[in-house]
Amino acid sequence: MLAVRDVAVRFGGVAALDGVSFEVRPGTITSVIGPNGAGKTTAFNTITGYLRPTRGEVTYDGARLTGLRPSAIARRGIVRTFQRTSVFPALSVVDNVRVGLHLSGTAGLLEVLLGRRRLRDEETRLARQADEIVEFVGLRHRRAEIASELPYGEQRLVELGVALAAGPRVLLLDEPGAGMSAPEKGVVSGLIRRIRDQGATVLLVEHDMRMVMGISDTVIVLNGGRVIAEGAPAAIQAHPDVIRAYLGSASA
Protein backbone atom coordinates (compact mmCIF):
# COMPACT_ATOMS: atom_id res chain seq x y z
CA MET A 1 0.00 0.00 0.00
CA LEU A 2 1.18 3.51 -0.89
CA ALA A 3 1.04 5.85 2.09
CA VAL A 4 1.70 9.58 2.31
CA ARG A 5 2.33 10.73 5.87
CA ASP A 6 2.24 14.33 7.01
CA VAL A 7 4.02 15.57 3.91
CA ALA A 8 4.84 19.26 3.66
CA VAL A 9 6.57 20.98 0.76
CA ARG A 10 7.57 24.62 0.95
CA PHE A 11 8.79 26.74 -1.94
CA GLY A 12 10.33 29.71 -0.18
CA GLY A 13 7.55 31.05 1.99
CA VAL A 14 4.75 29.26 0.13
CA ALA A 15 3.45 25.96 1.44
CA ALA A 16 2.47 23.88 -1.61
CA LEU A 17 1.67 20.96 0.66
CA ASP A 18 0.97 21.52 4.31
CA GLY A 19 0.77 18.27 6.22
CA VAL A 20 -0.88 15.94 3.72
CA SER A 21 -1.64 12.35 4.68
CA PHE A 22 -3.52 9.72 2.71
CA GLU A 23 -3.33 6.10 1.75
CA VAL A 24 -4.03 4.48 -1.60
CA ARG A 25 -5.67 1.08 -1.24
CA PRO A 26 -4.15 -1.55 -3.53
CA GLY A 27 -6.16 -2.45 -6.62
CA THR A 28 -8.24 0.72 -6.63
CA ILE A 29 -8.50 3.81 -8.75
CA THR A 30 -7.97 6.80 -6.50
CA SER A 31 -8.29 10.33 -7.78
CA VAL A 32 -6.77 13.47 -6.36
CA ILE A 33 -8.79 16.55 -7.21
CA GLY A 34 -8.76 20.15 -6.14
CA PRO A 35 -8.62 23.66 -7.53
CA ASN A 36 -5.54 24.92 -9.36
CA GLY A 37 -2.63 25.37 -6.99
CA ALA A 38 -4.09 22.92 -4.48
CA GLY A 39 -0.88 20.89 -4.53
CA LYS A 40 -1.90 17.91 -6.68
CA THR A 41 1.11 17.84 -8.95
CA THR A 42 3.38 18.68 -6.01
CA ALA A 43 2.02 15.58 -4.29
CA PHE A 44 2.83 13.50 -7.39
CA ASN A 45 6.33 14.94 -7.61
CA THR A 46 6.93 14.15 -3.96
CA ILE A 47 5.69 10.57 -4.21
CA THR A 48 7.82 9.83 -7.27
CA GLY A 49 11.02 11.46 -6.00
CA TYR A 50 11.11 14.51 -8.26
CA LEU A 51 10.71 16.71 -5.19
CA ARG A 52 11.98 16.27 -1.67
CA PRO A 53 9.43 17.11 1.01
CA THR A 54 10.34 19.58 3.72
CA ARG A 55 8.67 17.26 6.19
CA GLY A 56 6.96 13.89 6.28
CA GLU A 57 7.49 10.76 4.25
CA VAL A 58 6.07 8.50 1.57
CA THR A 59 6.15 4.74 2.03
CA TYR A 60 5.21 1.80 -0.14
CA ASP A 61 4.44 -1.49 1.61
CA GLY A 62 6.15 -0.07 4.66
CA ALA A 63 9.40 0.82 2.85
CA ARG A 64 10.40 4.46 2.74
CA LEU A 65 10.42 6.05 -0.73
CA THR A 66 11.31 9.56 0.36
CA GLY A 67 14.93 10.33 -0.46
CA LEU A 68 15.18 7.82 -3.30
CA ARG A 69 15.90 8.87 -6.86
CA PRO A 70 12.96 8.71 -9.32
CA SER A 71 14.55 5.77 -11.14
CA ALA A 72 14.90 3.87 -7.86
CA ILE A 73 11.25 4.54 -7.05
CA ALA A 74 10.27 3.30 -10.51
CA ARG A 75 12.24 0.13 -9.80
CA ARG A 76 9.98 -0.43 -6.78
CA GLY A 77 6.99 -0.33 -9.09
CA ILE A 78 5.78 3.25 -8.67
CA VAL A 79 5.59 4.83 -12.11
CA ARG A 80 4.18 8.19 -13.16
CA THR A 81 3.20 10.19 -16.20
CA PHE A 82 3.54 13.94 -16.54
CA GLN A 83 1.02 16.75 -16.71
CA ARG A 84 2.49 18.20 -19.86
CA THR A 85 2.87 15.64 -22.62
CA SER A 86 6.13 13.85 -22.18
CA VAL A 87 7.35 11.38 -24.78
CA PHE A 88 10.71 10.62 -26.38
CA PRO A 89 10.00 12.96 -29.30
CA ALA A 90 12.35 11.69 -32.01
CA LEU A 91 11.60 8.00 -31.42
CA SER A 92 8.86 5.95 -33.00
CA VAL A 93 5.87 4.85 -30.94
CA VAL A 94 7.18 1.34 -30.48
CA ASP A 95 10.69 2.59 -29.62
CA ASN A 96 9.17 4.86 -26.98
CA VAL A 97 7.60 1.82 -25.39
CA ARG A 98 10.84 -0.15 -25.70
CA VAL A 99 12.64 2.47 -23.63
CA GLY A 100 9.86 2.06 -21.09
CA LEU A 101 10.72 -1.65 -20.91
CA HIS A 102 14.17 -0.78 -19.57
CA LEU A 103 13.56 -2.52 -16.24
CA SER A 104 12.40 -5.73 -17.94
CA GLY A 105 15.79 -6.11 -19.59
CA THR A 106 18.89 -7.38 -17.84
CA ALA A 107 21.68 -6.93 -20.39
CA GLY A 108 24.87 -5.45 -18.94
CA LEU A 109 27.75 -3.75 -20.71
CA LEU A 110 30.03 -6.77 -21.10
CA GLU A 111 27.26 -9.02 -22.32
CA VAL A 112 26.26 -6.44 -24.89
CA LEU A 113 29.80 -5.89 -26.14
CA LEU A 114 30.43 -9.63 -26.38
CA GLY A 115 27.11 -10.10 -28.19
CA ARG A 116 25.87 -13.00 -26.08
CA ARG A 117 23.23 -15.18 -27.68
CA ARG A 118 20.98 -14.90 -24.62
CA LEU A 119 20.57 -11.21 -25.48
CA ARG A 120 18.94 -12.00 -28.78
CA ASP A 121 16.23 -13.96 -26.95
CA GLU A 122 15.80 -11.09 -24.54
CA GLU A 123 15.52 -8.57 -27.38
CA THR A 124 12.90 -10.75 -29.08
CA ARG A 125 10.93 -10.94 -25.84
CA LEU A 126 11.17 -7.18 -25.30
CA ALA A 127 10.08 -6.48 -28.88
CA ARG A 128 7.04 -8.73 -28.42
CA GLN A 129 6.16 -7.08 -25.12
CA ALA A 130 6.48 -3.64 -26.71
CA ASP A 131 4.10 -4.68 -29.49
CA GLU A 132 1.59 -5.96 -26.94
CA ILE A 133 1.65 -2.66 -25.08
CA VAL A 134 1.32 -0.62 -28.27
CA GLU A 135 -1.69 -2.80 -29.11
CA PHE A 136 -3.11 -2.35 -25.59
CA VAL A 137 -3.11 1.46 -25.82
CA GLY A 138 -4.63 1.19 -29.29
CA LEU A 139 -1.78 2.59 -31.34
CA ARG A 140 -0.93 -0.37 -33.52
CA HIS A 141 -1.68 1.65 -36.65
CA ARG A 142 0.85 4.25 -35.44
CA ARG A 143 3.48 1.76 -34.37
CA ALA A 144 6.35 3.03 -36.55
CA GLU A 145 5.46 6.71 -36.54
CA ILE A 146 7.57 9.35 -34.82
CA ALA A 147 6.00 10.23 -31.48
CA SER A 148 6.31 14.01 -31.83
CA GLU A 149 4.43 13.90 -35.14
CA LEU A 150 1.30 12.33 -33.65
CA PRO A 151 -1.78 14.32 -32.67
CA TYR A 152 -1.89 15.40 -29.06
CA GLY A 153 -4.34 12.77 -27.83
CA GLU A 154 -2.29 9.96 -29.31
CA GLN A 155 0.89 11.32 -27.76
CA ARG A 156 -0.80 10.97 -24.40
CA LEU A 157 -1.52 7.34 -25.23
CA VAL A 158 2.16 6.86 -26.11
CA GLU A 159 3.00 8.30 -22.72
CA LEU A 160 0.63 5.86 -21.08
CA GLY A 161 2.25 3.02 -23.01
CA VAL A 162 5.73 4.08 -21.86
CA ALA A 163 4.57 4.12 -18.24
CA LEU A 164 2.85 0.74 -18.57
CA ALA A 165 6.00 -0.74 -20.07
CA ALA A 166 7.81 0.01 -16.82
CA GLY A 167 5.52 -2.57 -15.17
CA PRO A 168 3.86 -0.36 -12.57
CA ARG A 169 2.32 -1.76 -9.41
CA VAL A 170 1.15 1.76 -8.70
CA LEU A 171 0.54 3.98 -11.72
CA LEU A 172 0.31 7.72 -11.16
CA LEU A 173 -1.39 9.60 -13.99
CA ASP A 174 -1.15 13.39 -14.02
CA GLU A 175 -4.20 14.67 -15.92
CA PRO A 176 -4.41 11.82 -18.43
CA GLY A 177 -7.47 13.39 -20.03
CA ALA A 178 -6.16 16.94 -20.37
CA GLY A 179 -6.66 18.37 -23.84
CA MET A 180 -8.49 15.29 -25.09
CA SER A 181 -11.84 15.15 -26.84
CA ALA A 182 -14.74 13.46 -25.08
CA PRO A 183 -14.44 10.21 -27.07
CA GLU A 184 -10.69 10.13 -26.41
CA LYS A 185 -11.37 10.58 -22.70
CA GLY A 186 -13.74 7.65 -22.90
CA VAL A 187 -10.97 5.52 -24.38
CA VAL A 188 -8.54 6.58 -21.66
CA SER A 189 -11.09 5.87 -18.92
CA GLY A 190 -11.58 2.40 -20.35
CA LEU A 191 -7.83 1.82 -20.39
CA ILE A 192 -7.46 2.98 -16.80
CA ARG A 193 -10.16 0.55 -15.70
CA ARG A 194 -8.47 -2.28 -17.54
CA ILE A 195 -5.14 -1.40 -15.95
CA ARG A 196 -6.75 -1.60 -12.52
CA ASP A 197 -8.51 -4.85 -13.38
CA GLN A 198 -5.15 -6.35 -14.29
CA GLY A 199 -4.04 -5.77 -10.73
CA ALA A 200 -2.33 -2.38 -10.69
CA THR A 201 -3.25 0.47 -8.39
CA VAL A 202 -4.01 3.75 -10.13
CA LEU A 203 -3.65 7.17 -8.60
CA LEU A 204 -4.71 10.02 -10.81
CA VAL A 205 -4.90 13.76 -10.85
CA GLU A 206 -7.71 14.95 -13.09
CA HIS A 207 -9.82 18.03 -13.63
CA ASP A 208 -12.62 16.44 -15.63
CA MET A 209 -15.22 15.68 -12.96
CA ARG A 210 -17.25 13.36 -15.17
CA MET A 211 -14.18 11.24 -15.74
CA VAL A 212 -13.16 11.33 -12.07
CA MET A 213 -16.58 10.46 -10.71
CA GLY A 214 -17.05 7.80 -13.38
CA ILE A 215 -13.95 5.74 -12.74
CA SER A 216 -12.74 6.42 -9.20
CA ASP A 217 -13.16 4.08 -6.26
CA THR A 218 -11.96 6.80 -3.91
CA VAL A 219 -11.57 10.54 -4.34
CA ILE A 220 -9.20 12.70 -2.31
CA VAL A 221 -9.77 16.46 -2.35
CA LEU A 222 -6.87 18.83 -1.83
CA ASN A 223 -7.22 22.53 -1.20
CA GLY A 224 -4.51 24.97 -0.15
CA GLY A 225 -2.07 22.15 0.40
CA ARG A 226 -4.31 20.15 2.74
CA VAL A 227 -6.67 17.19 2.38
CA ILE A 228 -10.15 18.55 2.95
CA ALA A 229 -12.15 15.46 2.08
CA GLU A 230 -11.74 11.81 1.18
CA GLY A 231 -14.32 9.22 0.23
CA ALA A 232 -16.42 7.57 -2.44
CA PRO A 233 -17.33 9.76 -5.45
CA ALA A 234 -20.96 10.21 -4.42
CA ALA A 235 -20.03 11.31 -0.91
CA ILE A 236 -17.45 13.75 -2.25
CA GLN A 237 -19.91 15.36 -4.64
CA ALA A 238 -22.22 16.11 -1.70
CA HIS A 239 -19.45 17.23 0.65
CA PRO A 240 -20.03 20.87 1.74
CA ASP A 241 -16.29 21.72 2.03
CA VAL A 242 -15.66 20.45 -1.47
CA ILE A 243 -18.49 22.47 -2.93
CA ARG A 244 -17.21 25.53 -1.12
CA ALA A 245 -13.62 24.98 -2.32
CA TYR A 246 -14.71 24.71 -5.92
CA LEU A 247 -17.14 27.60 -5.86
CA GLY A 248 -14.54 29.69 -4.06
CA SER A 249 -11.92 29.03 -6.68
CA ALA A 250 -14.40 29.61 -9.49
CA SER A 251 -15.35 33.06 -8.23
CA ALA A 252 -11.74 34.07 -7.55
Place this chain on the structure above:
Amino acid sequence: MRRSGRAVAALLALTLPFWLANPYVLHVVIMAGIFGVLALSLNLLLGYTGQLSLGHAAFFGIGAYTSALLTLRLEWSFWVALPAAATAAGLAGWCIGRLALKLRGAYFVLVTISFAGVVSLVSINWMDLTNGPLGLPGVPPPELGPWSLRTKRAYYYLVLAAVAASSLACKRLVGSRIGRAFVALRENESLAESVGVDVTHYLVLAAVVSAGLAGMAGSLYAHYTRFVSPEVFLFTYTVTMVIMVVAGGKGTLAGPLVGAGLFTALPEALRAVTSWQWQMLAYGVLLVLLVFFLPRGIVPALTAVRRRS
Protein backbone atom coordinates in the same frame (compact mmCIF):
# COMPACT_ATOMS: atom_id res chain seq x y z
CA MET B 1 21.04 -5.56 -52.20
CA ARG B 2 22.35 -4.07 -48.96
CA ARG B 3 24.12 -7.28 -48.09
CA SER B 4 25.92 -7.43 -51.42
CA GLY B 5 26.85 -3.75 -51.04
CA ARG B 6 28.35 -4.53 -47.68
CA ALA B 7 30.27 -7.50 -49.07
CA VAL B 8 31.77 -5.29 -51.80
CA ALA B 9 32.76 -2.67 -49.23
CA ALA B 10 34.40 -5.33 -47.06
CA LEU B 11 36.27 -6.75 -50.04
CA LEU B 12 37.48 -3.28 -51.04
CA ALA B 13 38.64 -2.58 -47.49
CA LEU B 14 40.47 -5.89 -47.22
CA THR B 15 42.33 -5.58 -50.53
CA LEU B 16 42.90 -1.82 -50.47
CA PRO B 17 46.67 -1.80 -49.76
CA PHE B 18 47.24 -4.04 -52.78
CA TRP B 19 45.75 -1.76 -55.41
CA LEU B 20 46.47 1.48 -53.58
CA ALA B 21 50.25 1.53 -54.01
CA ASN B 22 50.81 5.19 -53.16
CA PRO B 23 52.11 5.24 -49.54
CA TYR B 24 50.96 8.82 -49.04
CA VAL B 25 47.38 7.92 -49.88
CA LEU B 26 47.63 4.88 -47.64
CA HIS B 27 48.84 7.17 -44.86
CA VAL B 28 45.76 9.34 -45.29
CA VAL B 29 43.56 6.23 -45.17
CA ILE B 30 45.23 5.08 -41.94
CA MET B 31 44.71 8.50 -40.35
CA ALA B 32 41.09 8.44 -41.51
CA GLY B 33 40.71 5.10 -39.72
CA ILE B 34 42.19 6.42 -36.48
CA PHE B 35 39.91 9.46 -36.70
CA GLY B 36 37.08 7.09 -37.52
CA VAL B 37 37.50 5.38 -34.14
CA LEU B 38 37.64 8.81 -32.48
CA ALA B 39 34.51 9.99 -34.25
CA LEU B 40 32.67 6.78 -33.29
CA SER B 41 33.70 7.37 -29.71
CA LEU B 42 32.56 10.99 -29.66
CA ASN B 43 29.31 9.99 -31.35
CA LEU B 44 28.40 7.75 -28.41
CA LEU B 45 28.27 10.82 -26.20
CA LEU B 46 27.23 13.54 -28.64
CA GLY B 47 24.96 11.52 -30.90
CA TYR B 48 23.32 9.16 -28.43
CA THR B 49 23.34 10.72 -24.96
CA GLY B 50 23.25 14.22 -26.48
CA GLN B 51 26.14 15.52 -24.38
CA LEU B 52 28.84 17.48 -26.20
CA SER B 53 32.35 16.69 -24.99
CA LEU B 54 34.80 19.37 -26.13
CA GLY B 55 37.63 17.69 -24.29
CA HIS B 56 37.76 14.54 -26.31
CA ALA B 57 41.34 15.17 -27.37
CA ALA B 58 42.22 14.64 -23.69
CA PHE B 59 41.11 10.99 -23.82
CA PHE B 60 42.92 10.56 -27.13
CA GLY B 61 46.09 12.08 -25.63
CA ILE B 62 45.87 10.08 -22.41
CA GLY B 63 45.67 6.92 -24.49
CA ALA B 64 48.61 7.99 -26.65
CA TYR B 65 50.81 8.89 -23.66
CA THR B 66 49.84 5.79 -21.65
CA SER B 67 50.67 3.50 -24.52
CA ALA B 68 53.91 5.31 -25.39
CA LEU B 69 55.14 5.39 -21.79
CA LEU B 70 54.28 1.75 -21.08
CA THR B 71 56.10 0.51 -24.16
CA LEU B 72 59.06 2.93 -23.85
CA ARG B 73 59.70 2.95 -20.10
CA LEU B 74 58.40 -0.45 -19.01
CA GLU B 75 58.92 -2.16 -22.36
CA TRP B 76 55.44 -3.63 -22.28
CA SER B 77 54.15 -5.23 -25.45
CA PHE B 78 51.88 -3.07 -27.62
CA TRP B 79 49.16 -5.68 -27.20
CA VAL B 80 49.06 -5.05 -23.46
CA ALA B 81 49.66 -1.32 -23.77
CA LEU B 82 46.67 -0.88 -26.10
CA PRO B 83 44.04 -2.14 -23.63
CA ALA B 84 45.91 -0.35 -20.83
CA ALA B 85 45.64 2.90 -22.81
CA ALA B 86 41.91 2.32 -23.31
CA THR B 87 41.54 1.59 -19.59
CA ALA B 88 43.45 4.71 -18.53
CA ALA B 89 41.35 6.88 -20.82
CA GLY B 90 38.21 5.08 -19.65
CA LEU B 91 39.14 5.90 -16.04
CA ALA B 92 39.54 9.54 -16.99
CA GLY B 93 36.12 9.31 -18.66
CA TRP B 94 34.70 7.88 -15.45
CA CYS B 95 36.07 10.86 -13.49
CA ILE B 96 34.57 13.32 -15.96
CA GLY B 97 31.27 11.45 -15.93
CA ARG B 98 31.13 11.54 -12.13
CA LEU B 99 32.12 15.20 -12.05
CA ALA B 100 29.55 16.12 -14.62
CA LEU B 101 26.75 14.06 -13.06
CA LYS B 102 24.58 17.06 -12.36
CA LEU B 103 25.82 19.10 -15.28
CA ARG B 104 24.22 19.17 -18.69
CA GLY B 105 24.53 21.19 -21.85
CA ALA B 106 26.87 24.16 -21.62
CA TYR B 107 28.18 23.21 -18.16
CA PHE B 108 29.13 19.74 -19.32
CA VAL B 109 30.94 21.29 -22.27
CA LEU B 110 32.85 23.62 -19.94
CA VAL B 111 33.93 20.78 -17.66
CA THR B 112 35.25 18.77 -20.60
CA ILE B 113 37.14 21.76 -22.03
CA SER B 114 38.74 22.52 -18.66
CA PHE B 115 39.67 18.89 -18.19
CA ALA B 116 41.45 18.83 -21.56
CA GLY B 117 43.25 22.05 -20.64
CA VAL B 118 44.49 20.61 -17.35
CA VAL B 119 45.69 17.35 -18.90
CA SER B 120 47.49 19.28 -21.63
CA LEU B 121 49.27 21.45 -19.02
CA VAL B 122 50.32 18.34 -17.13
CA SER B 123 51.81 16.84 -20.29
CA ILE B 124 53.79 20.04 -20.93
CA ASN B 125 55.06 20.55 -17.40
CA TRP B 126 55.63 17.09 -15.92
CA MET B 127 59.04 16.85 -17.55
CA ASP B 128 60.16 13.69 -15.71
CA LEU B 129 57.23 11.68 -16.96
CA THR B 130 56.33 13.14 -20.32
CA ASN B 131 59.53 14.87 -21.41
CA GLY B 132 57.49 18.06 -21.66
CA PRO B 133 57.10 19.89 -24.97
CA LEU B 134 59.90 17.81 -26.50
CA GLY B 135 57.59 14.81 -26.47
CA LEU B 136 58.41 11.12 -26.52
CA PRO B 137 60.23 9.97 -29.66
CA GLY B 138 60.94 6.37 -30.60
CA VAL B 139 57.63 4.77 -29.65
CA PRO B 140 58.09 1.19 -30.89
CA PRO B 141 55.86 -0.23 -33.64
CA PRO B 142 53.68 -3.19 -32.63
CA GLU B 143 55.15 -6.66 -33.00
CA LEU B 144 53.00 -9.57 -34.09
CA GLY B 145 54.88 -12.81 -33.52
CA PRO B 146 57.97 -12.58 -35.70
CA TRP B 147 56.63 -9.59 -37.66
CA SER B 148 56.87 -5.96 -36.86
CA LEU B 149 53.90 -3.88 -38.02
CA ARG B 150 56.34 -1.26 -39.23
CA THR B 151 55.01 -0.91 -42.76
CA LYS B 152 51.99 1.18 -43.66
CA ARG B 153 50.38 -1.82 -45.25
CA ALA B 154 50.56 -3.87 -42.05
CA TYR B 155 49.45 -0.95 -39.92
CA TYR B 156 46.52 -0.42 -42.23
CA TYR B 157 45.18 -3.84 -41.27
CA LEU B 158 45.63 -3.12 -37.57
CA VAL B 159 43.65 0.11 -37.90
CA LEU B 160 41.04 -1.60 -40.06
CA ALA B 161 40.56 -4.21 -37.35
CA ALA B 162 40.21 -1.45 -34.75
CA VAL B 163 37.62 0.38 -36.84
CA ALA B 164 35.68 -2.85 -37.39
CA ALA B 165 35.80 -3.74 -33.69
CA SER B 166 34.73 -0.23 -32.63
CA SER B 167 31.87 -0.18 -35.13
CA LEU B 168 30.69 -3.57 -33.93
CA ALA B 169 30.89 -2.44 -30.30
CA CYS B 170 28.89 0.72 -31.09
CA LYS B 171 26.35 -1.24 -33.12
CA ARG B 172 25.78 -3.72 -30.31
CA LEU B 173 25.56 -0.98 -27.69
CA VAL B 174 23.11 1.10 -29.68
CA GLY B 175 20.89 -1.89 -30.37
CA SER B 176 20.70 -2.84 -26.70
CA ARG B 177 18.80 -1.55 -23.70
CA ILE B 178 21.97 0.36 -22.82
CA GLY B 179 21.85 2.25 -26.11
CA ARG B 180 18.13 2.89 -25.63
CA ALA B 181 18.93 4.31 -22.19
CA PHE B 182 21.53 6.63 -23.81
CA VAL B 183 18.95 7.87 -26.30
CA ALA B 184 16.33 8.24 -23.57
CA LEU B 185 18.74 10.51 -21.72
CA ARG B 186 19.10 12.62 -24.86
CA GLU B 187 15.40 12.71 -25.69
CA ASN B 188 13.73 13.30 -22.34
CA GLU B 189 15.66 12.90 -19.16
CA SER B 190 12.87 13.15 -16.60
CA LEU B 191 10.69 10.71 -18.53
CA ALA B 192 13.65 8.30 -18.68
CA GLU B 193 14.03 8.54 -14.89
CA SER B 194 10.33 7.90 -14.42
CA VAL B 195 10.54 4.49 -16.08
CA GLY B 196 13.57 3.45 -14.06
CA VAL B 197 16.48 4.50 -16.26
CA ASP B 198 19.21 5.54 -13.83
CA VAL B 199 20.28 8.51 -15.92
CA THR B 200 23.51 9.27 -14.07
CA HIS B 201 24.65 5.66 -14.28
CA TYR B 202 24.19 5.63 -18.04
CA LEU B 203 25.84 9.00 -18.52
CA VAL B 204 28.93 7.72 -16.68
CA LEU B 205 28.82 4.48 -18.65
CA ALA B 206 28.67 6.38 -21.96
CA ALA B 207 31.57 8.58 -20.88
CA VAL B 208 33.67 5.55 -19.90
CA VAL B 209 33.07 3.62 -23.13
CA SER B 210 33.52 6.74 -25.24
CA ALA B 211 36.76 7.72 -23.49
CA GLY B 212 38.03 4.15 -23.68
CA LEU B 213 37.55 4.06 -27.45
CA ALA B 214 39.28 7.43 -27.78
CA GLY B 215 42.15 6.08 -25.68
CA MET B 216 42.45 3.11 -28.00
CA ALA B 217 42.65 5.50 -30.96
CA GLY B 218 45.36 7.40 -29.09
CA SER B 219 47.40 4.25 -28.68
CA LEU B 220 47.04 3.41 -32.38
CA TYR B 221 48.16 6.93 -33.22
CA ALA B 222 51.20 6.79 -30.92
CA HIS B 223 52.49 3.53 -32.37
CA TYR B 224 51.83 4.69 -35.90
CA THR B 225 53.56 8.08 -35.80
CA ARG B 226 56.00 6.68 -33.17
CA PHE B 227 56.10 10.08 -31.55
CA VAL B 228 53.86 11.61 -28.89
CA SER B 229 53.97 15.24 -27.81
CA PRO B 230 51.55 17.61 -26.06
CA GLU B 231 50.20 18.40 -29.51
CA VAL B 232 47.90 15.38 -29.18
CA PHE B 233 45.84 17.51 -26.78
CA LEU B 234 45.31 20.29 -29.31
CA PHE B 235 41.81 21.70 -29.37
CA THR B 236 41.82 21.37 -33.17
CA TYR B 237 41.69 17.58 -32.77
CA THR B 238 38.52 17.89 -30.72
CA VAL B 239 36.98 20.33 -33.19
CA THR B 240 37.85 18.01 -36.09
CA MET B 241 36.13 15.12 -34.30
CA VAL B 242 33.01 17.21 -33.70
CA ILE B 243 32.94 18.27 -37.37
CA MET B 244 33.27 14.66 -38.48
CA VAL B 245 30.41 13.50 -36.26
CA VAL B 246 28.08 16.38 -37.05
CA ALA B 247 28.76 16.43 -40.80
CA GLY B 248 28.59 12.65 -41.11
CA GLY B 249 25.39 12.42 -39.08
CA LYS B 250 25.33 12.27 -35.31
CA GLY B 251 23.34 9.51 -33.75
CA THR B 252 23.92 7.20 -36.72
CA LEU B 253 26.37 4.31 -36.89
CA ALA B 254 27.86 5.08 -40.31
CA GLY B 255 27.88 8.88 -39.99
CA PRO B 256 31.07 9.27 -37.93
CA LEU B 257 33.01 6.98 -40.29
CA VAL B 258 31.80 8.86 -43.37
CA GLY B 259 32.66 12.14 -41.67
CA ALA B 260 36.09 10.89 -40.66
CA GLY B 261 36.84 9.73 -44.19
CA LEU B 262 35.68 12.97 -45.76
CA PHE B 263 37.35 15.36 -43.36
CA THR B 264 40.66 13.52 -43.30
CA ALA B 265 40.83 13.32 -47.08
CA LEU B 266 39.52 16.83 -47.78
CA PRO B 267 42.41 18.90 -46.35
CA GLU B 268 44.86 16.61 -48.14
CA ALA B 269 43.01 16.92 -51.42
CA LEU B 270 42.84 20.69 -51.04
CA ARG B 271 46.53 20.85 -50.23
CA ALA B 272 47.23 19.18 -53.56
CA VAL B 273 45.36 21.79 -55.58
CA THR B 274 45.80 25.10 -53.81
CA SER B 275 47.79 27.18 -51.32
CA TRP B 276 47.29 27.12 -47.57
CA GLN B 277 45.06 30.22 -47.31
CA TRP B 278 42.70 28.99 -49.99
CA GLN B 279 42.62 25.55 -48.37
CA MET B 280 41.24 26.92 -45.12
CA LEU B 281 38.76 29.08 -46.97
CA ALA B 282 37.51 26.18 -49.09
CA TYR B 283 37.30 23.96 -46.02
CA GLY B 284 35.25 26.60 -44.23
CA VAL B 285 32.92 27.22 -47.15
CA LEU B 286 32.29 23.50 -47.62
CA LEU B 287 31.51 23.13 -43.94
CA VAL B 288 29.02 26.00 -44.01
CA LEU B 289 27.36 24.55 -47.11
CA LEU B 290 27.13 21.11 -45.49
CA VAL B 291 25.55 22.45 -42.33
CA PHE B 292 23.21 24.64 -44.37
CA PHE B 293 21.99 22.02 -46.82
CA LEU B 294 22.37 18.85 -44.75
CA PRO B 295 21.78 20.05 -41.20
CA ARG B 296 21.34 16.52 -39.89
CA GLY B 297 24.42 15.22 -41.65
CA ILE B 298 25.32 13.25 -44.75
CA VAL B 299 24.16 9.79 -43.70
CA PRO B 300 20.66 10.81 -42.52
CA ALA B 301 20.24 12.77 -45.77
CA LEU B 302 21.22 9.72 -47.85
CA THR B 303 18.88 7.52 -45.83
CA ALA B 304 16.04 9.96 -46.46
CA VAL B 305 16.75 9.97 -50.21
CA ARG B 306 16.83 6.19 -50.34
CA ARG B 307 13.55 5.94 -48.44
CA ARG B 308 11.84 8.33 -50.83
CA SER B 309 12.95 6.46 -53.95
